[in-house]
Amino acid sequence: MWLATVANIDWPSRPGLTAAQQRSELLVHLDTAAERRLNAVVLQVRPTADALWPSPYEPWAECLTGTQGRDPGWDPLGTAVAEAHARDLQLHAWFNPYRVANHTDPARLTASHPARRHPEWVLPYGGKLYYDPGLPEVRRFVQDAMLDAVRRYDIDAVHWDDYFYPYPVAGQAFADDETYARHGGDFPDKASWRRHNTDLLVSEMSARIKAAKPDVAFGVSPFGVWRNRATDPEGSNTNAGVQTYDDLYADTRKWVREGWLDHVVPQLYWHIGLPAADYAELLPWWDETVRGTGVGLYVGEALHKAGDPAQPAAWQDPGELSRHLELAKGYAGVGGHCFFSAKEVARDRIGAMAAVVADHYPTRVRPPG
Template sequence: MWLATVANRDWPSRAGLTAEQQRTELLRHLDTAVDRRLNTVVLQVRPTADALWPSPYEPWAQYLTGTQGRDPGWDPLGTAVDEAHARGLELHAWFNPYRVANHTDPGRLVAGHPARIHPEWVLPYGGKLYYNPGLPEVRSFVQDAMLDALRRYEIDAVHWDDYFYPYPVAGQVFADDEAYARYGGDFPDKASWRRNNTDLLVSETASRIKEIRKRTAFGVSPFGVWRNIATDPEGSDTRAGVQTYDDLHADTRKWIREGWIDYVIPQLYWNIGLPAADYARLVPWWDAVVRDTGVGLYIGEALYKAGDPAQPAAWQDPRELSRHLDFAAQYPSVGGHCFFSAKEVAADPIGAMTTVVADHYPTRVRPPRR
């Protein structure tokens, strides 16, 4: 399961809890993972260019104390690694490479924040602040900041989610023309240059992980549609509004083929039969992509949609997710499932998670050997 810290989505339940309250909540989430017979927790440790460990590169995350840069009085990531391992769980450290803040005011960042020291690194877009992926010094810095955690702790994997270049916002421009003019001369268009920037981030990080600790995995959880078949005959039979290749400038299929990542968890957050993005069409597509590559495939599941009245009728059925696991079991490359996210794994409002466990997880299984 994913354990999200951004905006206090899963943990801590709110900012400003005492160190002991935070620790108690964290251990409760780990215990829930064990109770649900899961074997891996993917903990978000760098939600907005800040850290859940004492980083020399970036400030303490605001979601701990309510104030960015304030020492919470304990080491959340170090504790999570030790306590997860004590329970037989893998702990994957989840980082967001480029998101700086969920607002556009650099003045609200703590004094000494790298984005304030280097305002030329930062671009506002869609109501948020981002590091500019087109700058080599940014790519180098964010790698240093993320991999500091790997040097300090026995984390089992470095994990990224679906955010590379930001999701498109109608009527807004990601203003990287200056960087493109400086660095994009060898590319036919800006989109190709942007994709190459993301490729560099992935390939360089992959190499550095293996230099630091060879057995540590590198995994990515992209938006579930690489490209639609109408855009590319090799794409999936979908009509999604977002395509990672075109909109996020993330060629996730290439990363698998190049062997830069050890596992992929596509976010297949749609019900079986949804016309625009059918779970039953996407699983076979991803199965074919990873086949014979040695890259692990796990399916990202939208547990958070189960019982949400705003979702289609399929999600009101507590058996929808269990049917996902039944379907995916037909495809030999699928090695498991990851659930978004920890709050719903625990609360399970309509019993969808309980049904999955009863139908598919009679016992706990060891994490896969890599």
């Protein structure tokens, strides 16, 4: 399961809890994962260019104390690794490479924040602040910041989610013209250059993880549609509004084919039969994508939609997610599933998670890899 910390989605339940309260809540989440017969927890440890460990590169995370840079009085990542392993759970450290803040005011960042020391690294877009992926010094810095955790802790994997270049916002342009003018001369267009920048982030990080700790896996959890078939005949039979290749400048299929990833966790957050993005269409597409590559495939599942009254009728059926796992049994490339998110695994509004466990997890299985 994913355990999200940005904006206190899952944990801590609110900023400003004592160290003991934070630790107690974390252990409850880990206990819940074990009770649900899961075998890995994907903990978000770098939510907004800040850290859930004492990092020499970035400030303490705001989600802990409510004040970015304030020492919470304990080491959440170190504790999470030890306590997960004590429960036979893998601990995957989840990092967001480029998101700096969910607002556009650099003055709200702690005074020592790298984004304030290097304002030339930062671009506002869509009401948020981002590091500019086109700057080589930015790519090196964010890799260094993440590798600090790899070197210092016995994590089982590095995990990235779906945020590379930001999701498009209507009527707004990501203002990297100056960066493109300086660094994009060898490319036919800005889109190709942006994809190359993301390729570099992934390929370089892959090599650096293997050089630092060969046993640490590297996984990425992209938005579930690489390209629609109408855009590219090799794309999926979907009509999604976002395509990672075109809109996020993330050629996720290439990363699998190049072997830069140990596993991929596409977010197939749609129900079976949805016309625009049918789970039953995307599952075989991803199975085919990993075939023969040696890259593991774990499917991201939208547990958060189960029982949400704003979702279509399919998500009001407690058996929808269990049917996803039943369908996946027919595809040899699928090695497992990852559920968003931890508080939903615990709350389980309509019993969808309980159905998954009853139908598919009669016993705990060994961790991935």
